[in-house]
Amino acid sequence: MRRLRFIAQKEVHHILRDPRSLTIVMLMPVLMTFLYGYAINMDIENIVLSVIDHDRSSESRRLDERLFHSKYFSRPSVAIDERDPQRILKAGQAHAVLVIPPGFAAALHGQETVALSLTIDGSDNNVAAAAQSYIDQVLARYFIDQLPPKVSLPGVTVSPRILYNPDLKSSHFVVPALVALFLLMVSALLTSVTLAREKETGTMEQLLMAPVKPIEILVGKLLPYVVIAFIDALLVLAFAKIVFGVPFVGSRLLLLGLGLVYIVTSLGIGILISSLVRTQQVAMMLAATTTLMPSVMLSGFIFAIKNMPTALQLLSRIIPARYFVTIIRGIMLKGAGAEVLAVQGISLIVLMAIMVAIAARQFSTRVN
Amino acid sequence: MKEHAVVIENLSRHFGQFKAVDRVSLTVSRGETFGFLGANGAGKTTTIRMLCGLLMPTSGGGSVAGFDIATRPEEVKKHIGYMSQKFSLYPDLTGRENIHFYGAAYGLARTVIRQRLETLAERLSLHEFIDRRTASLPVGWRQRLALAVALLHEPAILFLDEPTAGVDPVFRRRFWEILYELAEAKITIFVTTHYMDEAEYCGRISIMHQGRIVELGRPFDIVRRLDAAGLEDAFISLIRSREATNA
Numbered sequence: 327m328r329r330l331r332f333i334a335q336k337e338v339h340h341i342l343r344d345p346r347s348l349t350i351v352m353l354m355p356v357l358m359t360f361l362y363g364y365a366i367n368m369d370i371e372n373i374v375l376s377v378i379d380h381d382r383s384s385e386s387r388r389l390d391e392r393l394f395h396s397k398y399f400s401r402p403s404v405a406i407d408e409r410d411p412q413r414i415l416k417a418g419q420a421h422a423v424l425v426i427p428p429g430f431a432a433a434l435h436g437q438e439t440v441a442l443s444l445t446i447d448g449s450d451n452n453v454a455a456a457a458q459s460y461i462d463q464v465l466a467r468y469f470i471d472q473l474p475p476k477v478s479l480p481g482v483t484v485s486p487r488i489l490y491n492p493d494l495k496s497s498h499f500v501v502p503a504l505v506a507l508f509l510l511m512v513s514a515l516l517t518s519v520t521l522a523r524e525k526e527t528g529t530m531e532q533l534l535m536a537p538v539k540p541i542e543i544l545v546g547k548l549l550p551y552v553v554i555a556f557i558d559a560l561l562v563l564a565f566a567k568i569v570f571g572v573p574f575v576g577s578r579l580l581l582l583g584l585g586l587v588y589i590v591t592s593l594g595i596g597i598l599i600s601s602l603v604r605t606q607q608v609a610m611m612l613a614a615t616t617t618l619m620p621s622v623m624l625s626g627f628i629f630a631i632k633n634m635p636t637a638l639q640l641l642s643r644i645i646p647a648r649y650f651v652t653i654i655r656g657i658m659l660k661g662a663g664a665e666v667l668a669v670q671g672i673s674l675i676v677l678m679a680i681m682v683a684i685a686a687r688q689f690s691t692r693v694n
Numbered sequence: 695m696k697e698h699a700v701v702i703e704n705l706s707r708h709f710g711q712f713k714a715v716d717r718v719s720l721t722v723s724r725g726e727t728f729g730f731l732g733a734n735g736a737g738k739t740t741t742i743r744m745l746c747g748l749l750m751p752t753s754g755g756g757s758v759a760g761f762d763i764a765t766r767p768e769e770v771k772k773h774i775g776y777m778s779q780k781f782s783l784y785p786d787l788t789g790r791e792n793i794h795f796y797g798a799a800y801g802l803a804r805t806v807i808r809q810r811l812e813t814l815a816e817r818l819s820l821h822e823f824i825d826r827r828t829a830s831l832p833v834g835w836r837q838r839l840a841l842a843v844a845l846l847h848e849p850a851i852l853f854l855d856e857p858t859a860g861v862d863p864v865f866r867r868r869f870w871e872i873l874y875e876l877a878e879a880k881i882t883i884f885v886t887t888h889y890m891d892e893a894e895y896c897g898r899i900s901i902m903h904q905g906r907i908v909e910l911g912r913p914f915d916i917v918r919r920l921d922a923a924g925l926e927d928a929f930i931s932l933i934r935s936r937e938a939t940n941a
Contacts, residue, residue: 328801329799329801332795332798333799336784336787336791336795339787339791340784340786340787343786343787344786527780527781527783527784528778528780528781528782529782529783529784531748531778531780531782532776532778532843533796533799534748535746535748535771535776536796536799536800537768537772537799537800537801538799
C-alpha cells in the first residue's frame with residue numbers, strides 16, 4: 327500500500343513538473359469539443375436557392391417570399407443574371423435553382439397546367455435531399471393556402487412530437503458522444519506514454535529490480551491518470567452545458583460510475599499499446615490512431631451501427647466507445663436509468679474485465 | 695549470510711533456437727570483486743538479469759545471497775543492488791527525490807532513507823548536486839547518483855552492468871575507489887565492463903563467449919596462461935581464436 331502511494335506520488339510529481347503537457351491534456355478535450363461541436367453540424371440550414379421567376383405575378387412573388395421566410399433557404403449573395411440552372415449550379419452560385427415558368431398564376435387558378443422546374447446540386451447528397459424535402463414542404467403549404475376557402479381537406483393530420491431533443495439539435499447528439507471519444511483517447515494516450523517513458527529511460531527495469539510487484543507499478547502509476555481523465559470529463563460536460571446548452575436530465579452518479587468503468591477500459595488499451603512499443607512517440611501515435619479512428623467509425627457516434635455490414639457490426643462490439651456513447655446519450659438526454667442501460671452497462675463491464683486481464687497479463691509477461 | 699554470494703549451475707536461457715546463455719556454472723564468494731567480461735551479445739546481460747530475478751532460466755539454476763533465483767526472486771531482489779549502463783533515474787526529478795522514491799520502492803521508512811542518504815551523500819560526494827534535476831547532470835554525476843540508489847537498501851551483492859560506460863577517466867578512477875571501499879565492507883561486487891584496466895582491478899574475472907564461460911580465474915593467471923602481453927591482448931586473442939574455430 328505504501329509502495330502504491332509512493333509510485334502514485336511520483337507520477338503526480340512527473341505530471342506537475344511538466345505543466346505544458348498537463349495544460350494540453352486538460353484543454354485539448356475542451357477545445358476539441360468546441361471545434362467538433364460546431365463543425366459537426368448535421369442541421370442543414372441556409373441552402374442557397376436561386377429562384378428564376380418568369381411569371382412575375384403576385385402569386386409567384388408570394389411563393390418566393392414563402393421560400394425565403396424559413397431559415398432553410400437563403401438568397402444568393404450576388405444577384406444572378408444567368409437564366410440557365412445548370413450554369414448557375416456549375417458556377418457554384420447556388421445549391422438549387424427553382425424556375426417558375428410563365429403561366430404559373432394562371433395555372434394556380436386552374437386555367438392551365440405548368441411544371442415548376444427544380445434543379446439541385448447533388449454533389450452534396452445531404453444538402454440535396456434536404457433542399458428537395460424543404461421545397462416540397464413549402465410548396466405543399468403554399469398550395470393548400472391557395473385553395474378556395476370552401477374546399478375542405480380531409481380532417482386527419484399528423485402532429486409530431488419529438489422527445490429528448492425537441493429542436494433536433496445536432497450538438498445535443500454530438501457533444502455527449504465527444505465526451506466518450508476524448509475520454510478514451512486521453513486515457514489511452516496518457517497511459518501508454520507514461521509507461522513507454524519508463525521503458526525508454528530504463529527506470530522501468532530499475533523499478534522491477536526492486537521488490538515491487540508489476541501490479542503495484544501499474545496501479546500506482548495509473549491512479550493519477552484516472553483522476554485526470556475524470557476531471558477532463560467534468561470539464562467537457564460543464565462546457566457542453568454552458569456553451570452548447572446540452573441538457574443533463576439523468577443520474578450523475580450513474581454516469582460517473584459507468585464513466586469510471588469506461589476509463590479503466592481505456593487505461594487497459596493504453597497498457598496494451600505500451601507493451602507493444604519502445605518509445606513514447608510511437609506510443610502516442612498508436613494510441614491516437616487505435617482509439618480515435620475506430621471509435622468515430624464504429625461507435626454509432628455518427629454512423630448508425632445497425633446499417634453496417636455484419637462483419638463491422640461484430641467488430642463494433644469490442645469498441646468500448648460503442649457502449650459508452652449509448653450510455654452517455656441515454657443518461658444525459660433521456661434520463662435513462664440502470665434498468666434501461668443494463669445491457670450496455672454490463673457489456674462495458676465485461677469488456678473492461680477482458681481488457682484489464684489481457685493488459686495485466688501482457689504487462690507482466692513483457693517485463694519478464 | 696552464506697560464504698557464497700553467487701552460485702550458479704548449468705544456468706541456461708534460450709530465446710527460441712538461440713542459446714543466449716548456455717550451461718554456465720560459476721561461484722562467487724562473499725566480498726569478492728568479480729569481473730564478468732565478454733564481447734557484446736555474449737550473454738552477460740541475460741545472465742545478470744537471471745541472477746537478479748528479472749528473467750526465468752530455461753534450465754539449470756542457482757542462488758544469489760542464499761536465495762534460489764527461480765523460486766524466490768523477490769527475496770533475491772531485496773538483497774541485491776543493481777545499476778545498469780542505462781541512465782535509470784527519473785530525469786524530471788531531483789537526485790534527492792529519485793533516492794526517496796527508490797527507497798520507498800524498497801520499502802524503507804522515510805527516516806531511514808534520510809539517514810542513509812546523508813551517509814551516501816558524504817561517501818559519494820553528492821552534496822553539490824543532490825537537489826538538481828538529474829536531466830541537467832553530467833554522466834559521471836548521474837552514475838554516482840545511480841550507485842547511491844543501488845546502495846540505499848544496503849544490499850549484500852551489487853550487480854553493475856557496465857557502470858562506467860561513457861564516463862571520463864577521473865570519474866572512473868573515483869568510482870572504482872568507491873567500489874573497493876564497498877568490497878572492504880564485505881559487499882560482493884559483480885561487474886561487467888569493456889575497460890580492461892577496470893577488469894584488472896577485479897579479484898577474479900570470467901570471459902564469456904556465445905553464451906558460455908570460456909575463461910575463468912585471476913586476471914594475472916589468465917594473461918600468463920594465454921601467454922599474452924596484457925589482459926586486453928589476452929581477451930582479444932581468446933575471442934579471435936574462438937571465432938576461428940567456429941568458422
